[in-house]
Amino acid sequence: MFSAAQAAGARILWLFGVVASPALAYLGGDASSVSADRVALRGERSDQSMLQYDLHVITAATGTVVNEYTSRDNRVFAITWQGPTPPDLRALFGAYFPGFQSAAAAGAATRAGAHRQLSLVQADFVFRAAGHARAFRGRAYVPSLVPAGVAADDLP
């Protein structure tokens, strides 16, 4: 567990040390930016080290819980979320967002009657979401970054 002070310290070091990095953690991005996500989501953060990855849990002020998974080589390979409102997917998906957005738009007109879920499976990006009033859940991951032996579709 990081204390709030440690998290703040890590963020300051990150700000000074890696100025060129994007401002938010994102899929495929550097793990050090997870703390920036906590700030962006105005949430509380806790961290757990698992055998094959680290799990960073950010509970946003809205009540939505965002889980960010980082591999041993320090990259965000999966993100899951659950709560009364979806998180800001543009911030969380980083470079994968434009591809996600265009893929989601491509089928929009054929999903009449089916706005409660969406699965997009692209070569290097997988998105699965479900949602209705007050309950939004989903996951996104980058298959090529998922550590061997980890089933990205089963991550909590």
Next chain:
Amino acid sequence: MPRFRRWTICLAAVSLYACGGGGGSGGGSVSGPSVAATTGSVYASGGANVVSVTVGPGPSAGGSSFNVPYTSVTVCVNATNSCTTVDHVLVDTGSTGLRLMASALNGLPLAPESDPSMSGNTIAECLPFADGYTWGSVVRAAIIIGGESASDVPVQIIDDNAGFSPAVPAGCTSNGSSLDSVAAFSANGVLGVSLFSQDCGRYCTQSTGNYDWYYSCTDSSCHSTLEALDSQVVNPVVLFGADNNGVILQLPSIPATGAATATGYLVFGIGTESNNSLGSATVLSANASTGDFTTTYGAQMLSGSFIDSGSNGLFFVDSTIASCSSSVGAQFYCPPSTLDLSATDQGNNGNTSTVSFQVANLSRLSDANFARDDVAGGASSIAGLGSGYFDWGLPFFYGRTVYVAIEGQTAGGTVGPYFAF
């Protein structure tokens, strides 16, 4: 008068199905003998709290999907006789609040909701869906649905004709694709009659800066804002003078092969009139935060399950059922022969109900039939989150009377939120 003519057609359609569909012809997904007659009234005689709902072709302005239940809603400028009636409004138990396409309003000048904290600004909303968002201004309008009415109702006007001038905020477009079109819903609007009173609830009164629902706008730009509960887009049922604790949606049984159209009823109130008693329906209390209950399907315990008239099929994970080809729709199931299946629903109150249903090969169902029982498809694989789901979509409603009781309200002696059938 158009309203009268439509009503006559609906009654004729009801008679047709009462005669033609009542013979127990395989009954599609109807659960054995548990058909409409065992729970709830027959609403053909109407009533002030009854409005007809038709599953049929979509609006001519675009798109046509199967299994979309439509009703008509009249909206008026507050305290005036300046009104328009919008047809083909989707009756949706999975969302909250009335949303109408701007293009369907015939230019009716509805009053924008003003921002109480910034003079001159008006309120807009970005409603999230699992696969996108709807964007547009929030207005205050009087509404009339059947014999029920309410005034000063916050309603979202979906900006499907670029008539709303501020650019869509980046925070809104973060949720994927725009659903701002008649085609995206195969409807001129959505009547969200879920278990909840407001669309967002307390979350939107506490925090901005994540994915934001409400915005304060000038003519040229918007910034996210908190929105008080009584200013949020509201389940209009709670604002009716009576019959305001929930709804009942009843659709007729249809043949397993489907029907060109099917006409049923949306009834306001539960246990408030002689025609809307809960009767012997099984009450499944829902999780007060999520509106979900638990469905057990095979070895899967799916705690994120819900009943949703806005879904055009039953959606659940079963890797043993073949998917359809992409030309039919890869999200649907196309088994070689019709499957007889069942699942058990359990409410938070412990009540259970086992539901039998069938899954047909969608590619063999006629495109001419807009009402199709036995349609199912896969669910998003999110079981790892501890809340996999069974989406009991529109096929569940055929041959059933389904009660949707609003959070915190006593309906038929039980406090909502609950589903009953």
